[in-house]
Amino acid sequence: MAVLSVDGIRLAFDGVVAVDGVSFEVGESELFAIIGPNGAGKTSIFNVLSGVYRPQQGSVEFNGENLLGLRPHRIASRGMSRTFQNIELFSHLTVVDNLMLGRHNHMKYGALSAFLLLGRARDEELKNRSAVEDVIDFLELEQWRRFPVGLLPYGVQKRVELGRALAMEPRLLLLDEPVAGMNVEETEDMARYILDVREELGIPMIMVEHDMGLVMDLADRVMVMDFGRPIRTGTPAEVQADPDVIRAYLGEQHRSVAS
């Protein structure tokens, strides 16, 4: 069954068509990748899914519910969680505190009650702390937990951002260029964590990424975009063999990936 169904999305800004005729589905536990050259419309799709932009046409259903018109925080509270191309963490706060902020959707009680540890607020605080500890274990962040995020190596900061998204206990995870700017070792580490998210946590994901090796290794299916339109959706093998894709986008990269 599809977790997410996107049908016929069109998004334009004052005559500039960012996305047109985009339809796709993401299944349970599926890792769905969106690729395409700069300006192809990938980030715009994420912005439509997370409620930042409202498309002029089309529909988005998440677990059977229409999302169009909902504000970003409402969509997040339904279980759609996102990481960003440029890290969006509080650099002066520690790893633990940044992860706790990822729990805000699960917080009903105010900071004062939590501080005073009153009744249900205390139970909630304990539950949130325990969820954050699970994320720290899962992403092997123990040694960094008390460091301000801004002092950490870049690859670890990206991992903390994934952690913040996981702390929300998402039902769908949107990863916007999770390995951008990483060296080979950091990329391999991140690839392993992404696979663990799918295999151990069973969370479906949509990944926008320029690293073709990573996409072709990890994704179950890939949608290739060009000038705002999808030109092919299929398995990595199908996409890499498609003459339109090779012509429009992969070119030399395809041959080096395939060889």
Ligand SMILES: Nc1ncnc2c1ncn2[C@@H]1O[C@H](COP(=O)(O)OP(=O)(O)OP(=O)(O)O)[C@@H](O)[C@H]1O
């Ligand atoms: N807020 C906006 N106002 C006007 N035009 C926009 C806006 N956001 C995106 N666009 C345009 O929409 C098109 C698609 O942009 P988008 O950022 O979605 O592409 P992308 O595939 O994510 O690119 P990249 O790989 O560089 O991140 C581009 O022509 C871009 O200039």
